[in-house]
Amino acid sequence: MATNTAKQAYVRAKPHLNIGTMGHVDHGKTTLTAAITKVLSERGGAKYVPFDRIDRAPEEAMRGITINISHVEYETATRHYAHVDMPGHADYVKNMITGAAQLDGAILVVSALDGIMPQTREHVLLAHRVGVEHVVVALNKADGADPELADLVELELRDLLAEHGYHDVPIVRVSGLRALEGDPEWEASIVALLEAVDDTVPVPVRYTDAPFLLPVENVISVTGRGTVVTGAIERGTVEVGDTVQAVGIGDGVTAVVTGVETFGKTMDRGEAGDNAALLLRGVRREQVRRGQVLAAPGSQTAHRRFTARVYLLTAAEGGRHTAVVSGYRPQFFLRTADVPGRMELTGPGDGAEPGAVVALPGDTVEVTVELGRPVAIEAGLGFAIREGGRTVGAGTVVAPLD
Numbered sequence: 238m239a240t241n242t243a244k245q246a247y248v249r250a251k252p253h254l255n256i257g258t259m260g261h262v263d264h265g266k267t268t269l270t271a272a273i274t275k276v277l278s279e280r281g282g283a284k285y286v287p288f289d290r291i292d293r294a295p296e297e298a299m300r301g302i303t304i305n306i307s308h309v310e311y312e313t314a315t316r317h318y319a320h321v322d323m324p325g326h327a328d329y330v331k332n333m334i335t336g337a338a339q340l341d342g343a344i345l346v347v348s349a350l351d352g353i354m355p356q357t358r359e360h361v362l363l364a365h366r367v368g369v370e371h372v373v374v375a376l377n378k379a380d381g382a383d384p385e386l387a388d389l390v391e392l393e394l395r396d397l398l399a400e401h402g403y404h405d406v407p408i409v410r411v412s413g414l415r416a417l418e419g420d421p422e423w424e425a426s427i428v429a430l431l432e433a434v435d436d437t438v439p440v441p442v443r444y445t446d447a448p449f450l451l452p453v454e455n456v457i458s459v460t461g462r463g464t465v466v467t468g469a470i471e472r473g474t475v476e477v478g479d480t481v482q483a484v485g486i487g488d489g490v491t492a493v494v495t496g497v498e499t500f501g502k503t504m505d506r507g508e509a510g511d512n513a514a515l516l517l518r519g520v521r522r523e524q525v526r527r528g529q530v531l532a533a534p535g536s537q538t539a540h541r542r543f544t545a546r547v548y549l550l551t552a553a554e555g556g557r558h559t560a561v562v563s564g565y566r567p568q569f570f571l572r573t574a575d576v577p578g579r580m581e582l583t584g585p586g587d588g589a590e591p592g593a594v595v596a597l598p599g600d601t602v603e604v605t606v607e608l609g610r611p612v613a614i615e616a617g618l619g620f621a622i623r624e625g626g627r628t629v630g631a632g633t634v635v636a637p638l639d
């Protein structure tokens with residue numbers, strides 16, 4: 238937001254969708270993301286983002302001009318996409334469950350050389366659990382794979398996907414690496430992959446009529462301009478002159494929005510589904526924090542206590558090997574907030590025995606949660622439970638308390 242040159246305006250000519258790559262470590266997510274931007278840049282639909290600029294680019298963040306650095310944007314003939322390449326496995330799991338990623342669809346990257354690996358399974362399971370309805374598979378590294386082996390991987394993938402309710406998923410053989418190197422055959426594979434995404438992922442219904450809500454991802458101070466808050470708009474719309482309120486964690490400030498941008502372009506109006514950067518007047522950087530939400534004043538309230546239903550992941554899903562008892566103190570991830578808390582088991586769900594005081598991996602249980610700090614809570618909000626760097630549970634808020 239702090240550049241001296243006049244900014245280009247964002248033209249909302251095509252529907253905007255949010256997609257992301259998921260898949261096992263080293264199967265080529267980042268290479269594929271770079272390849273997509275390179276191939277589309279040659280066709281006028283993107284700015285090329287080289288491999289080493291994805292996930293990082295701290296100087297861009299310092300200049301305060303872009304949204305969360307792991308997002309890239311590109312356009313196909315019919316859509317504008319924001320694409321998130323979640324840096325590591327832990328971030329993926331957290332972003333998926335908390336809904337921070339807000340994916341309308343996902344590209345599952347599977348190496349044709351390695352086939353299905355543990356995180357491939359875990360990501361498919363989580364995607365389904367958090368409501369990602371549309372998946373396209375990029376069967377990557379097809380340049381190095383024996384076609385018969387790739388056929389076998391494809392069969393196994395179809396089984397895995399069907400097990401989690403994904404049917405008729407397009408599986409496109411690609412090579413991110415060869416496409417990046419400019420090999421026309423593999424460049425064409427990237428185009429085919431994006432065509433499959435265009436055809437498979439429908440334009441979602443956006444809640445533009447609801448009160449404005451944006452989970453805060455990043456807060457950046459821009460010299461001479463003020464404080465910029467970035468994140469994906471979950472609901473509603475926002476325009477210059479609107480008043481927004483920060484809710485959760487500490488005391489929330491109320492501020493007037495003096496600028497709205499997406500990917501460095503100015504917008505008249507940010508809408509649900511957009512990745513936005515909002516410039517706030519008269520706010521110091523410390524007054525807004527990741528984990529808060531920016532909301533239409535009075536539309537959201539912060540709570541420390543709430544009731545919820547929680548599914549405990551099995552060991553095979555990456556969860557715990559042992560039971561959980563009342564008084565359990567894991568870490569809770571709600572939207573972009575990461576707070577410690579305590580969980581009491583109040584009743585069985587569909588898995589646990591009636592009256593159970595312990596819950597086993599694989600059970601669904603009713604719980605009361607008390608967080609270390611208040612965050613914006615409402616019925617239906619999804620959250621993740623983590624412990625020692627791994628995800629052990631996925632929950633849904635039933636009702637806020639107090």
Ligand SMILES: Nc1nc2c(ncn2[C@@H]2O[C@H](COP(=O)(O)OP(=O)(O)OP(=O)(O)O)[C@@H](O)[C@H]2O)c(=O)[nH]1
Pocket residue numbers: 260261262263264265266267268269324325326377378379380381411412413414415
């Ligand atoms: N042969 C071949 N190698 C590839 C291809 N795509 C990626 N690789 C290689 O696979 C390795 C991992 O690629 P990355 O893009 O870093 O994988 P990633 O999934 O983003 O890894 P994480 O971000 O660590 O989860 C690198 O050495 C790439 O060069 C491909 O299409 N063909």
